[in-house]
Amino acid sequence: SQQGEEDPQALSIQEGENATMNCSYKTSINNLQWYRQNSGRGLVHLILIRSNEREKHSGRLRVTLDTSKKSSSLLITASRAADTASYFCATGDAGNNRKLIWGLGTSLAVNP
Amino acid sequence: ETGVTQSPTHLIKTRGQQVTLRCSSQSGHNTVSWYQQALGQGPQFIFQYYREEENGRGNFPPRFSGLQFPNYSSELNVNALELDDSALYLCASSPVQDGRVSFFGQGTRLTVV
Numbered sequence: 001s002q003q004g005e006e007d008p009q010a011l012s013i014q015e016g017e018n019a020t021m022n023c024s025y026k027t028s029i030n031n032l033q034w035y036r037q038n039s040g041r042g043l044v045h046l047i048l049i050r051s052n053e054r055e056k057h058s059g060r061l062r063v064t065l066d067t068s069k070k071s072s073s074l075l076i077t078a079s080r081a082a083d084t085a086s087y088f089c090a091t092g093d094a095g096n097n098r099k100l101i102w103g104l105g106t107s108l109a110v111n112p
Numbered sequence: 113e114t115g116v117t118q119s120p121t122h123l124i125k126t127r128g129q130q131v132t133l134r135c136s137s138q139s140g141h142n143t144v145s146w147y148q149q150a151l152g153q154g155p156q157f158i159f160q161y162y163r164e165e166e167n168g169r170g171n172f173p174p175r176f177s178g179l180q181f182p183n184y185s186s187e188l189n190v191n192a193l194e195l196d197d198s199a200l201y202l203c204a205s206s207p208v209q210d211g212r213v214s215f216f217g218q219g220t221r222l223t224v225v
Contacts, residue, residue, distance in 0.1 A: 042218040088154055099168055102154035
């Protein structure tokens with residue numbers, strides 16, 4: 001079963017704009033990660049935020065985590081056409097550290 | 113480049129057949145997890161192997177089985193294939209046992225006809 005949902009399911013923006021994606025989850029977590037997937041191929045890790053952190057930055061990426069609302073957001077600033085991909089959040093289950101539980105993903109299209 | 117390779121990249125099998133998918137992990141990564149990703153969905157955890165032992169399993173029937181070898185390679189075997197088994201199968205390796213950063217292969221696209 002899926003952990004939660006990404007919102008929106010699909011997002012289309014122009015190059016240079018910012019893209020914000022949200023993720024909600026259901027259970028207690030140790031950490032939350034964001035991954036990127038191009039054209040239904042392998043997933044690439046973008047950023048990990050621990051449950052005791054509220055915000056984290058990596059280059060053009062900014063991730064926030066609100067454990068009271070069981071939600072996270074991924075902001076991509078100054079988007080590029082090469083950012084076009086599907087973005088997934090995955091949570092490390094606090095009760096079972098052995099697996100990642102995934103959302104359904106947000107499909108991002110950045111138009112040149 | 114994640115250092116994780118999967119083979120084959122595409123495969124077509126007939127319902128009822130058996131299939132073996134292969135994964136070669138990064139050296140030193142003693143944890144490997146397998147995921148099934150249906151079209152338009154997020155990955156679903158199948159199972160994890162740690163030091164050649166199954167170390168956690170998702171909601172998949174016993175006809176999904178696996179092996180991990182000392183040389184950081186692993187296999188996913190699926191018996192009695194069903195049409196709904198058509199999906200992208202992803203292998204992910206990690207140097208640690210818990211649910212932290214995983215390095216994914218490019219996946220095997222399995223089509224069952």
